[in-house]
Amino acid sequence: MAKESFISKTVAITFVVMTCSVIAGMITMIILYKTQISELNPTPRPTFSTTTTGPPPVMRLPKYLVPETYTVYLQPHLYTKIIEKVNVTSPNQTLLFTGNSTVVFHCVQTTRAIYLHSKDLTIMDSSVVSLKDNARLKINEMKHHEDVSDFLEIQLNEALEKGKNYSLFLSFQGEMSQSLDGLYLSSYHADVAAEEGDSRERFLAATNMEPTETRRVFPCFDEPEMKAVFHVTIVHRIGTRALGNEQKSVSNMLDDYWQYTKFNPTPKMSTYLFAFVVSEFEQSSSSPHDRVDIQTFARPEAIKARHADYAASITGKILSFYEKYLEINYQQKTLDQIALPDLAPAAMENWGLVTYQEGALLYEEGVSSLLEKEWIATLIAHELAHQWFGNLVTMKWWNQIWLNEGFATYMATIAVEHVEPMFQMTDVFVMRDFQQAFEEDALASSHPLNVPEQEIQTSSAIIGMFDSITYSKGALVLRMLAGLVGKTTFHNGVKIYLRDFMYKNADQNDLWDSIQKAVEMDNGHTEVAKVMEPWTNQIGYPVITINTTNGEIYQKQFLFNDTAESEAKLANVTLALNLTRFLRNETAYIPWESAIRNLKYFDLMFDRSEAYLREQVTDLYKYFRNYTDSSTVPEDHSLQHSQILAIDVACSNGLPECISMASKMYANWMKINGTNTYVLYTLWTPVAAGGKKEWEFAWDKFQSTTDTSEKDQLRSALACTKKIWLLNRYLEYTLDPEKIRLMEVASTIYYIARNVAGQALTWNFIRAHWDYVSEGDAASLISGVTSRFSTQFELEELERFSTDYILGSADRAVNQAIEQTQVNIQWVAEHKDVILEWFEAQTA
Template identity: 50%
Template sequence: MAKDTHISKAIAIAFVVLTISAIAGLITMIILYKAQISAMNPTPPPTVPSTTTVLPPTMRLPRSVIPESYEVFLRFPFYTKILEVVNVTSPNQTTNFSGNTTIHFQCVQRTSTIYIHSMELEVSEAKVFNRNTDGEIQVSSMSSHEDHSEFLVIELNEALESGGNYSLSLVFVGELYHNFDGAYISSYTEGVPSHEGDKSADRNVFPCFDEPEMKAVFNVTIIHRRQTTALANAPVDKIQLIDDWKYTRFHSTPKMSTYLFAFAVSEFEATASSYEPVVIKTYARPEAVAAGHTKYAAEITGKILSFYENLFEIKYMQQKLDQIALPDLSPAAMENWGLITYQEGALLYEEGASSSLQKESIATIIAHELAHQWFGNLVTMKWWNQLFLKEGFATYISCFAVDHVEPSFNMKDSFFASELQAAFEVDSLTSSHPLVPPEEDIQRTYDIISLYDIITYSKVELNMVHFITYCSMYLRDLSYANGDQNDLWHYMQKGADANNRQVDVAKFMDSWTKQIGYPVITINTTSGEISQKHFLFNDSSQSRFVQKGPLPKEVLSSRSVVLLSETLSINGDWLLANVNCTGYYRVNYNPENWEALLTQLETNRSLIPLMNRMQLIDDAFNLARAKIVNVTLALNVTRFLYNETDFHPWDSAMRNFQYIYLMFDRTEVYGPMQVRFLKTFLPCDIQNNNLKKYYRNSAVKLSLSADVLTEPGEESVHVLQMFGLWMKDNTNIIHPNLRHWIYCEAVASGGKEEWDFAWSQYQSTNDTSEKYHLRHALSCTKKIWLLNRYLGYTLDPEKIQQVDAAEIVSSISKSVAGQVLAWNFIRAHWDYLSHGGPAVLIHAVTSRFSTQFELQELERFAADYHLGSAERVVQQAIEQTRVNIQWVSEHKDVLLQWFERETAS
C-alpha cells in the first residue's frame, strides 16, 4: 500500500498533512500512531449503517446546533523509522488510522437531525447524549453525502430541544493518502527527498462542524512512538509512556475555527527564541537545525510578534508559538494557531548560500503568518466569501512588520511593484471576481480554493494605515468570534469621523469590495475636466462598474489637493495624481501632460516620487493594452530608465515589457525587439551591483527568455567559466544573488553534460534555495529531448516532489518551444498536475496565447476537462487570449517600426 516509504537502512519521517476546512491553505500534521487504549474503546454497540439515498437540503450547515468543544483521540499505527525488517508489506505497518471524537454542543433550534462534515471516513458508530439528563438519545439512521455536500446526516428518534446541552460521539476509520486529496504521508531520507502529498480538510481526519463560524475549543490526545515529539495548537498538558508509545495530551486550545486545527509528531529538533512570556520554537530536520538554517527565522519571529502586539495593542493570545519547516507542503505556509507550518524554503535560511531574495521572502512569509494570529485566528471571517478580511490585511500589514525588522528591504515599495500591479492586471478582466463575492456563489470546495488568488491577497489601498487604531478596536471587540466587512466598516467609520473625513465608509467600500475591477481616472490639464470609468482590457462599454464616493485625491504640482467633483486648475508644467499610489485606480492624462511628465523624468526624475515612477510605467503600458493611449507613449516612458538607479522602476518596466515580448516573440518583431532588450536591460558588467539587490537576476530573467545572452560575448563567456569551474572541481564561487540566472544561462548555453550536472546537484543538495535555483535552471535548456525528459520526471515523486511539479512545468512553458511541450503535457496529465497549483499552470502556459488556433484549443480544454478550482483562471485565460488576438493584430506594425527605429539609433 505504501511501497514508496520502504527505505532500506534509512530513516524516514512521515508527515500527515491536513488542509484547512475546505480551502487551499494546508494545515500540516506529522502524525504517527499505533496502540489501542482500552478506555477509548468500550464495547461497541451495533454499527449504524450508512446510505447515500437522501440528499441534504443545503450545502451549508444549518444553525440548529452549535459546537462548544471537541475531545479528539487519534490512533495511527505508522512507523517513523523504516527499517529492513519493517517494510510496507509488514502487518505492523499500515496507512490506515482510527479514532473517536466527542463533540459537546448546544441546541439552539429544535431538531431531530444533526448535520456534520465527514469526508472519506468510515464512521461506524454514533451516540448522542443529553448532558442535562445524562440520558442517551437513540440514533435511527446515519447517511453519508460525500459526493454532494460532504455531510454526515444523523437522524434521531426524538428531537433535541432548544437550549439543551448534548454530546455526539463518533468512531471512525480513515486512510493516509499519497496524493493531494486528503491527509497525506510525506517521507524523506538523508539526501534523497521523496514525496507523496495530499490536501483536503479537517473533515478528512475526524467528523466535525467544518465551517469558520462554528468555532469551538479542541482537546487533543495523540498516541505516537516513544522516540518522537508531539506538537499541537496548545502546549502539552500530560505525557504518559506505555511500552513503546507516548500518550500526549494537550491543553485546551482557544476557541477557534476548525481550519486552524493542527498537530505534528516527528523527530525534528528546534531552535528556541527568547520572547517573554511566549515560548517560541522553530522546528526542522535535525541536520538543518544543526547547520543553523533555523537561526534567521528564530531571530525575527519574536521581533515581528512584538511589532504586532504594539501595533494592535493586543497581546499574542497563546503561551507558545511553534513553527515547523516541512520538506513538502503546499501552499508556502499555514497560520495554524500556535503551530505554524511552512515549506522548508519559506522558513530556512543558509547564510552564504541563500540569496537576498530568499531572505526577504522568508521575512515576508513569517510576517504574513504572524499577522494572521490576529486577522484570521483571533477574529475570523464568518464565511469564505469574506476571505480578504484575513488574507488582504495580512498581506498589507506584513509589509510594515518586515520594514520594522529589516528596514533595508523597503517592502512597501516592493508591495506595489510585485503585488498591487499583479492584482491590477487580473482585475482588468471581466472574468475577475469581486473582493467579496455573494455568499451563495461560494459553496463547494473548489469555489473556496479559487478565492485564494491575487485579488483576495493584494487588492488593497495603501492609505489604510490611518485606520489601524480602529482596526484594533475591531479585533478587541470581536475577539474569539467572527466578523464580516460590515463590522470592519463600522470601526473604520469611527476613524473617518475622528479625522473629519466626510465619507460614508460602508457605501464607498461596498462599491470597492462587491464589484469587480477598478476605475481609470482621466485628468485633462488643459480643460480642467476630471472623469472616471471602469478600466478593462477589452471594450468597457457594457461595464456595470459604478464607483461611488470620493477617491484618494492628492495631486503633486503647484496645488496639493483636488476633488474629483471639481474642475482643475494648475500653475505648473505638469500634474501628477495618486501621489505615492495610495489609491486603487489608474490615472490617464491629456497628451500634453504626459509629455511634460516624460520630460521631467528624463531631466530630473527625483521630483517624481519613487512609487509614482513605477506607477507611470505600469499605467502607461496598461492604458496602451486597453487602447486608451498609443503604445509608443508607453515605450517612451521607459527612456528615463537609463539613469534610474532604483530597482523598482526597472522591475515595473520588465514586467510590462514581458507582455510585449510574449505577444511578438514568434513574429518578425522579435529581432529588433531582442536587440532593444539587450540595450535597455543589460547596460552594466556582470559584477556590477549598483542596482538594488537582485536587479540583474530579474533583468536577465527577461533577457534570457529572449535568447539575448546566448550570443557570444564577454558576459556569456564569464558565466560559462564560473559554471565550468563548479563542474570541474566542485567549487561553487557564484554569488547566491546571481545563481538563479547564471545556472539558467549555463544550462541554456550548454548541452547534456551541463544539464546532467545540474540534475545531479539537485538530487544531492538538501538546501531549499539551491534546489529552487536548480529546478529553474533545468527548465532553461534549449534541447527539446531534455525538456521532455524533465517533464517526465515531474510525474515521478521519487525524482520530483509533486508539490514542485506545477512550478517546473510553468518554468518550461516560458520559452516558445517549451510552451508547446508544456501545453500538451498539461492536457495529457491534468489529473496529476492539477493537484499542485492549477492556477499557476494555466496562467503560465497560456500567457503567450494570441492566435485563433490557441483560443480554440483553450476553449476545447475548458469544455472537455474537469477544472475544479481552476475554472475561473481558465475563463480568465480565454478572455485574455481574445484580448491578445485583437491587440496583436492592431499593434504589430506600430511596434515593429518603433523597435527598428530605436535599434537603428
C-alpha cells in the first residue's frame, strides 16, 4: 500500500476544512480591499508607454492637487568678479545654487501620490505635513521620471485626504545654466576695474523661465493653470542687489559675505512668470507715474551714459495709458525693468520685473537708429501689455499662447500710437505683421492659432508655438474682430474679459463669450464664436474671387505649394513686378519698405535685382543727399525712415554715390575713431568691398565697444565680407561665447547666410555644430540658413537633416523649410525665364 493510505480520515477532513477557510478569507480580504479603495477613490499614477520611441502619452500633471502658495529660499553662490591681486588667492567661480521650497497645496481628490516638476535638481531633504494637525506623513518613495515629462513622483505611505491642505518641503541644489534658461549665468565687461587687480569681467545671475524652465530652479507645479502666490527670499553676496517680482520688504546682512533680500508676496501668478536678478547694476531715475514706482536698471556705464533715459521716459506713459484704456490698474506698487547682457528672447514679461536684451531697452542719441527707438517703444509696450494679457489673465494651456502674444502685439500698436504718434505705428503694424503672417500661413505646414491641446505637450512643442502665426496672425485676427464688431464694442468686450478672469486662466471661448456680451449690450447681432472659431482653429487664409460679370463670389485657401491651381498662380508674376516701377518717383517709407521686402525673394532666388533697384533708388537717394552728406535728418519721422532706407538700398545695390559716401565715412572713422549714426548704417559696404584690414578694424571695434547699438551694427556688417576665409573665421567665433554671446549666435549665422558667399558655409556649419548652435533661436536659424534653397539637391539634404538630427523646438521650422524649398524649386522652374527677361528689359 502506498504511504498516502496511512493518513487518517480525520486528518484529511480537517485539512479540507482549513483549506476552504483560507480561500474564503482571501476572498473576503479582496472584497474589503476593493471596497476601501473605491471609497478612497485615488487618482491612478500617470502611465507611460514602454513601447513607443516618442514622448510619453501622458505629459500633464494630474489635477488632484492645487498649489496655493510657495515659500522659496534661493542662494546663488557665484562671485560677481574675480580678484587677481598679487598674493591673494582668486576665488574659484562657481555655478552652484542651493535652496529650499515649501509649497502649500489643497487636495481635491484622495491620493497617495504627489506629482510635480523638477529638472536637473538634486533633492537633499523632503517632508510632507498635514496643515490640519501638523502631522508629518511618511514618504515611501521619491523618484524622477527618466523622460521628457520632468515629473518628480513622491509616493506616500498614507493617503492625502480630499478637502485638506498639506505642505511639501524640499531642499535642493543645482547648477546655474550657461544656456540662458532657468537660472543662468551672464557676464559683461566693466569700462574700468573697480580697484587694482580686479578683472574687468563681471558676472550676474538672472532667470528666464518661459515656458517650462522654473522646474530647473525649484520643484514646482510648472503649468500655467496652476497659479499660486510666491513668498521669495534671495541670499546674495554683499555689494550686489537682488531684484524680484515684488518690492523688497526686508534686506539684511547674514555675515561678512552674504546678505538676504526678502520680497513681498506676489500676486497669484503662473510659475513661468517667476523671476529674479542678482547683479551690481544701477538704476536710472524713476519713470513718472502717479502710483507705481518704476525703475530702469542697466550696467553702471550705461546708466551713467544715460542710455536708459528714453526707456525710463516712456514706460510710465505706456503704463498709464493701459490703466486708463483697460480700466484696471497695474496690480503692484513697483515695476522694475532691466537691460541684461544675455537673454534668450528680446524681452520677457515677468510680473513686476521685466527683463530685456540690452539692445531692446538702451538707446544712445546720435548712435542708435530711429528704427531702434521704435523697436524699444514697441517692445516696452508689448511687455507692459502682458501685465494684463498673460500675467493677470493667463491662457489655460500653451496651445492657446496666442491669447497672450497676439493681444500683446495688438495692444502695443495702440499704446505706441498714443505715446509716440509720430512713429505712425498703425501703418507699420499693417505692413510688418500682415506680411509676416501671410508668408508663413501660405504654407501647408503652418499651424492654427488654436492647436489641439494633445499636440502641444512637450517643452519642444511648446517652444515651437512662439512664432509669427502666434504673434502676427494672432494680432491681426484680433484687429479683424475689432473691425467686425466695432472698436468700441471690442474694447468693452476686452474689459469684460479681463475683469471676469482676473488672476484666473482663460481660453478663446471665454474671450468670445466676453465680446459676445459686449455685442449684445450694444444691440449687435454678430455671433462672435461662430465667426471667429474657423479663423483660429484652421490654418491659412482665403483668396476671395469676385466674378464682375455675374456677381458670383467664392473663396479658397491660398497655398504657395498646391498640386491644384493655387502664389501663387492667380496672376502673372510680371504684373506684380510692373507695379514696382513707380518707386523711382516715390519718397514715402511704407511703399518702399513693402516693395523691398517682397523683392528680396527675387534676389534670394536669382540674385538679379541689383541693377533694377539701383535705378529705382537713385532719385530717392538724391532726394536725401544733402541730409546724408551732412549727417542730419529731416524733421518728418516717416521721411527719416525713408532716408535710412535710401542709404541701405542704394549702397546694397551698388549706387556709386552711396558707395563713395560710405567708404569715405568708414575711412574717416578708421582714422579718427569717431562715429555717428550714418557710419553705422553703411558699415557693411566698406567691409564687403574691403579686405582683412577693414574687417579686422570692425572686429576690434565690436570687441571693444560697450554700446549695444554699435555692437549690433558691427556684428551685422562683419558678415558682409566676400572673403571666404574671413567668413569661416567669423563662423568659428560663434562657437566661443567670449567672442559671440549665445543669444547672438543664431542671428550672426543668419547674417552670414544672407551673404551669397556665406550661404553654403552656414549650412555646412550648423550641421557640424547643431548641438551648440541650436541652443539659441533654432527656428529662425533654420529659416535664415535655408532661405536661398531652390534645388533638388538642397531639398534632399534638408530632408536628410530632418531625419538625422534631433530637432527639438526647430521641428516645425524644418518642416516649413522643406515645404518652402519645394515651393522655391517649382516657382523657379516656372518663372525663371520670364523674370530674368523682365529684369533685363528694365535695365537695358
